[in-house]
Amino acid sequence: MAGGESEQRALSNRAILMCAAGLVAFAVGASWLLLGLYGHGSDAEKARLESIRTVGTIVLGAGGAIALLLAARRQQTAEHDLATKRHDLVLRERANDDARHDAEQRRITDLYHKAVEQLGSDKAPVRLAGLYALDRLAQDNPPRRQTIVNVISAYLRMPYELPRQPVAQDADKDVRDEYRSELQEREVRITAQRILTDHLAPNHSDGTRFWADIDLDLSGALLIDLMLHDCELNGARFINATFTGETLLLGITFNGSTRFDGATFERDAWFAEASFNDSVRFDRVTFCRDARFDETTFVGNTSFRDARFSRDARFDKTTFSGKAVFSGAAFARDANFTSASFSDDAWLPGVNFGRDARFVAATFAGDAWFSQVSFSSFTTFAGTTFTGDIRFEDSTLDGVAYVPQERNPRPVDDDLT
Structure with a gap:
């Protein structure tokens, strides 16, 4: 493409030089013709002056035409340079947009993986944090909502039994810890259910939290x-x-x-x-x-x-x-x-x-x-x-x-x- 632009510029310069040479040749030829026609006779001096005036006019006109051609060429060059700069700017902006999009997708993916890892934690507060992170991520990124709903649903499909009757205070520590863990998991699951149900009602609040389809x-x-x-x-x-x-x-x-x-x-x-x-x-x-x-x-x-x-x-x-x-x-x-x-x-x-x-x-x-x-x-x-x-x-x-x-x-x- 650069070779084509250089060839176009060379052709344009060549055309200008040819036009300028043609105008100069025309002016010189016209001058000799006029001097030849009016250079002899009784009124030779007067005719010579008139010829010189005419030749001067022709030369000035030729010079003006050449100046116009040069001005047009400069304008063309300036417009071409401006178009090139605009094209380069568009390419840079597109590259920046792609870079920002890639960075945003990487950030979202990192947040998603981190939240899913939190769901696998053995600590209930960490699992809750993972659920809320997924909720926020799905709310801000509609294309990922179904995937996140699938993840939360898969969590709820994991085997689980409701807590037994409250254990006695004098029960073994392991028994009390297991009972406490079952109660905490119950709260985590209720939170997961609530996240799903809160986003399935079109008419709740202002409708912005509704996840369609x-x-x-x-x-x-x-x-x-x-x-x-x-x-x-x-x-x-x-x-x-x-x-x-x-x-x-x-x-x-x-x-x-x-x-x-x-x-x-x-x-x-x-x-x-x-x-x-x-x-x-x-x-x-x-x-x-x-x-x-x-x-x-x-x-x-x-x-x-x-x-x-x-x-x-x-x-x-x-x-x-x-x-x-x-x-x-x-x-x-x-x-x-x-x-x-x-x-x-x-x-x-x-x-x-x-x-x-x-x-x-x-x-x-x-x-x-x-x-x-x-x-x-x-x-x-x-x-x-x-x-x-x-x-x-x-x-x-x-x-x-x-x-x-x-x-x-x-x-x-x-x-x-």
Whole structure:
């Protein structure tokens, strides 16, 4: 490129010299011509003076033209030098930006590695410092948020048991230290949960702390008093997780596929007004206390295969837009589906209703399968509408074979007692 610029400059200088030589030759030629024409005759002196004046004018004009060419060349050279300096400045600024970016990335990477190392410390305060460092790092660097959520989730998936009953004062020092360590780890885990939940709610505070498009994998984790209120998640996996204490997932939105297979809820589980916008599975889930799904919306296919409801289960005003499968589920106490809406097929073969089963004002738009269902105590389908096929083959009511009197799409108004 430098050779091309030198060649262009040489060509420009050569052009200027050629123009200047041409102008001088023109001026000299014109002068000799004029002197030859007007240098003889009676008015020779007068003509010679006039010729000299004309020649002078031509020479001055030629000199002015040469001066203009030189000025234009200087302007061109100055503009070229300025453009070169600007180009060099842009290159330097770009190099500086790249250097700053590389330095910033190295700093972020160093902070990340240091925080992860702190999570592996045997001292609870150091682990807490690592969690807060990851929280701050993710808040300031959105592209790293999912990675940091994965790290915190992996920490919560590590094996852990809740502290035992308080140890006696006269217990061995090792026993007291172990108990104290378990209490400290409990606080670390609650902090990790809080960091996750604080960033999943779009409407909390001013919204700047919301982390959008987050996937959460807490499979096998021990979760303590988990509370998610008006939060929003993409995919969520809680396979074989244990929820100890109260579990509140109120108004939460799951945009992706959600899995609770094999999970255990040791106390009350509240999913009221939640929205599952994709498929969800609660297969083999154990609800040790009450399970509340009031006004919950299931958009995709929903499965509660072999789920165990140890106490009351409420699905009041719940909407099942996809297929709803409760095959082999067991309700030890009341099962309430008042005003529930099944837009697609509802599969409940082999379900065991241990006490009251209420399907008051429910709507079954697709087929409803109640084959081999065991109804106990009080059962009602009052005001329920069946649009598709209804099957009750081999079902029993208080141990007696149940044969419904009608199988049609009209509302069922009788109580089955």
